[in-house]
Ligand SMILES: CC1=C(/C=C/C(C)=C/C=C/C(C)=C/C=O)C(C)(C)CCC1
């Protein structure tokens with residue numbers, strides 16, 4: 001059966017529900033975390049790992065666990081066995097191919113993971129800007145691409161500029177599961193000069209992006225203010241909060257939660273609940289739907305630990321393994337989200 005599904009044109013009541021229940025919490029949590037770190041608070045590594053570890057069950061891993069339902073739904077089709085099998089096949093082919101790259105070229109696979117996440121977390125925020133924050137100045141494809149570069153760079157580049165040591169430690173944790181000392185090839189990326197140049201270029205791009213939005217906004221500047229405030233908040237967040245903690249929190253309350261919010265209106269019962277200003281039943285339904293494949297991914301993680309040449313020996317090693325699993329699952333997940341973008345008109349501007 002073919003149905004029409006919401007694209008970027010969410011009903012006002014749904015937008016309200018998502019702004020209150022999804023955007024606000026992401027602002028409050030990130031802003032609250034900035035404060036102690038601005039005052040120089042330090043926290044032991046184990047505590048910094050908590051959000052990333054929690055993301056295995058809460059928000060993070062589950063956000064991709066209904067990709068097999070999301071794709072048919074966004075097309076207005078029923079999730080038939082055939083449609084679901086198609087998504088599973090996509091995961092199988094892309095996931096296995098990328099996993100093989102990790103075994104043979106781990107350092108290159110890591111760099112690709114960072115760039116893939118940059119694009120993917122950027123594309124997630126772009127949808128939220130268009131559909132929930134309802135910005136009006138992203139009216140050309142070039143401007144939308146710029147939004148992806150700016151938004152994805154916040155979690156992927158800002159930590160490199162401000163915390164190269166941690167960045168390197170995490171890169172090591174992933175790469176050394178496959179080959180010891182391979183991150184030596186990435187030494188250049190952590191050098192002061194590289195970070196200075198990348199930071200300066202990125203700073204200019206952010207400045208250009210925000211100026212473009214300010215000048216291009218026609219219906220008052222309130223939506224631009226949301227975009228600008230989020231951007232500046234996240235720059236500060238990733239500049240002061242230690243990166244494993246910052247990325248873990250961002251992954252859960254920002255990227256994953258916004259993606260889940262995007263999925264909810266695609267399901268008719270959840271859409272009705274949101275329309276009625278009720279977020280909780282929609283989230284409960286999502287949690288039920290996401291449980292089986294979240295659990296299956298955890299089994300995959302255990303299996304993966306038996307396959308890597310240098311199995312994890314400590315908590316950071318396990319986090320590294322978890323991130324490699326995420327990397328492998330993210331490639332097909334990005335394919336699904338990119339198809340969703342196409343169906344929902346994220347790149348349809350006429351210009
Ligand atoms: C943890 C961590 C890092 C990388 C995290 C990545 C790349 C996560 C990707 C998650 C994805 C793609 C989830 C799915 O949507 C950095 C940046 C090296 C800095 C140090 C901390």
Ligand SMILES: [Fe+2]
Pocket residue numbers: 063064120124255256259333
């Ligand atoms: Fe995602």
